[in-house]
Amino acid sequence: MRCAEIFGLGLLGSYLPYMLEGAIWTFALVGGGLTLGFAMGVPFAILRVYGGKGAKAAIDAYVWVYRSIPLIVLLFLYYWGIFPVILGVKLSAMATSILALGTRDAAYETMIFRAALESIDPGQMLAARSLGMTRWQAVRTIVLPQALRIAIPGWTNQYAIMLKDSSICFALGVLEILTRTRYVTISIGSYFIPYLIAGILFIILTYGGTKVFNIVYEKVQIPGLVGGK
Amino acid sequence: MNSNIPVLKVENLKKSYSGRIILDGVNLEVDKGETKVILGPSGVGKSTLLRCINMLTLPDSGKIWLEGVELTNPNTDINKMRQKIGFVFQDFNLFHHLTVLKNVTIGLTKVKKIPEEEAIKIAASALEKVHIPNTLWNKYPAQISGGEKQRVAIARALAMKPSIMLYDEPTSALDPQLVGEVLQVIKELSTAGMTSLIVTHELHFALEVANELLFIYNGKIVEQGPPEEVFANPKHDMVKKYIASIYSRKG
Numbered sequence: 001m002r003c004a005e006i007f008g009l010g011l012l013g014s015y016l017p018y019m020l021e022g023a024i025w026t027f028a029l030v031g032g033g034l035t036l037g038f039a040m041g042v043p044f045a046i047l048r049v050y051g052g053k054g055a056k057a058a059i060d061a062y063v064w065v066y067r068s069i070p071l072i073v074l075l076f077l078y079y080w081g082i083f084p085v086i087l088g089v090k091l092s093a094m095a096t097s098i099l100a101l102g103t104r105d106a107a108y109e110t111m112i113f114r115a116a117l118e119s120i121d122p123g124q125m126l127a128a129r130s131l132g133m134t135r136w137q138a139v140r141t142i143v144l145p146q147a148l149r150i151a152i153p154g155w156t157n158q159y160a161i162m163l164k165d166s167s168i169c170f171a172l173g174v175l176e177i178l179t180r181t182r183y184v185t186i187s188i189g190s191y192f193i194p195y196l197i198a199g200i201l202f203i204i205l206t207y208g209g210t211k212v213f214n215i216v217y218e219k220v221q222i223p224g225l226v227g228g229k
Numbered sequence: 230m231n232s233n234i235p236v237l238k239v240e241n242l243k244k245s246y247s248g249r250i251i252l253d254g255v256n257l258e259v260d261k262g263e264t265k266v267i268l269g270p271s272g273v274g275k276s277t278l279l280r281c282i283n284m285l286t287l288p289d290s291g292k293i294w295l296e297g298v299e300l301t302n303p304n305t306d307i308n309k310m311r312q313k314i315g316f317v318f319q320d321f322n323l324f325h326h327l328t329v330l331k332n333v334t335i336g337l338t339k340v341k342k343i344p345e346e347e348a349i350k351i352a353a354s355a356l357e358k359v360h361i362p363n364t365l366w367n368k369y370p371a372q373i374s375g376g377e378k379q380r381v382a383i384a385r386a387l388a389m390k391p392s393i394m395l396y397d398e399p400t401s402a403l404d405p406q407l408v409g410e411v412l413q414v415i416k417e418l419s420t421a422g423m424t425s426l427i428v429t430h431e432l433h434f435a436l437e438v439a440n441e442l443l444f445i446y447n448g449k450i451v452e453q454g455p456p457e458e459v460f461a462n463p464k465h466d467m468v469k470k471y472i473a474s475i476y477s478r479k480g
Contacts, residue, residue: 028335121325123318123320123322124322124324124325125287126318126322127316127318127322127323127324127382127385128324129285129308129311129391130283130285130314130316130318130386131311131312131335131336131338131340131385131386132309132310132311132312132313132336132340132341132389133308133336133340134308137339137340139340140325141335142324142335145326146325146326149326151444222325222326222369222371223369223371223372224325224369224370224371224372225325225326225371
């Protein structure tokens with residue numbers, strides 16, 4: 001009984017649903033961030049590999065900048081500087097967070113996808129061109145479908161990383177897992193159990209998400225392509 | 230189309246890589262229905278010549294015409310012209326992520342914009358010509374043998390209904406026991422009237438299939454003529470040595 005009081009176990013029922021709801025927010029942050037990262041990273045990588053000199057330099061600059069800035073600095077820059085002051089748009093903490101996670105993720109996905117594109121045998125492009133395909137047709141129908149499959153493990157990794165990075169969005173008060181955990185600890189005056197639950201939630205989300213990626217990877221696998229049987 | 234113009238004409242073609250001359254003024258013509266075979270030691274530019282012909286490698290100078298259309302003219306739509314040039318690679322280059330059937334239909338559906346259903350019919354007929362049974366149609370390239378891969382690659386080129394087929398050492402990457410089935414297919418196509426230009430080291434095959442042999446050495450065609458003539462009376466030293474080496478190898 002004393003033990004339960006010290007750890008605040010008796011109150012578990014009152015705050016657990018509140019924390020679980022945080023998992024949904026965390027999931028939304030990661031879903032939004034990864035989608036944006038993918039939507040930007042894939043075309044960036046294509047430009048980086050097949051584009052002209054100017055495009056290559058621009059992509060390299062983007063990657064360099066976004067890999068250099070800590071996520072929390074990026075969040076604050078977006079939230080208090082770039083969007084409200086320079087662009088004059090008022091964005092919610094949630095939208096700002098997704099933009100920060102996504103634009104940063106784009107830099108990493110560009111590099112993941114660039115490696116995948118460059119790993120495709122140049123003979124594939126030659127064969128496609130020999131049939132009369134334009135360069136873009138060959139990229140779209142021959143190189144891209146192979147590279148996308150190869151890049152899935154890299155994206156699985158990005159998911160696992162972003163899931164935990166997303167907790168930094170508590171700095172803007174986004175109601176994800178960490179923010180809610182902090183509110184709970186303040187209101188019940190006990191730390192251990194709420195943070196333990198937060199940890200377990202992240203473990204479950206990491207496990208479940210990577211599992212889904214792995215299933216997709218197996219499903220779209222083709223004999224003879226990397227990882228195929 | 231004027232039947233007097235050759236299917237393929239190459240004039241004074243030159244190509245060098247970082248100062249090293251690979252092709253030093255090659256001239257050749259292939260007429261409709263003809264099969265010409267290019268021979269010569271390794272590394273003399275035979276493959277480069279073939280790749281220059283469909284502009285996968287850009288020549289430094291010289292001109293190339295396909296059925297009277299100049300490919301080397303920058304205003305020519307090269308993508309359109311490449312549809313008429315079947316190219317068979319040494320290492321097959323089948324599309325790894327596509328089934329056998331899709332490998333053959335993709336050029337038809339994506340490049341020629343032929344409806345799927347009709348494309349499958351054309352592909353079926355091409356696959357039949359190269360003796361690929363329909364039990365293999367849904368296999369991926371990694372699941373079939375090297376000989377089958379190369380025959381599918383030939384079907385892929387053939388389905389586009391090309392004016393000429395270019396074969397770049399089509400059996401060099403194959404195990405010896407698989408060479409025969411591929412050469413047989415190429416021979417059948419040539420005999421049936423497919424205009425062909427073949428780079429190979431298979432001399433016996435060359436003798437059987439060629440209307441004319443072309444020997445390349447130091448970036449130039451040093452000797453050419455009907456196989457019997459060239460073999461009976463080789464003039465150039467390289468050709469004499471090349472033929473002698475083949476015979477000595479046979480023991």
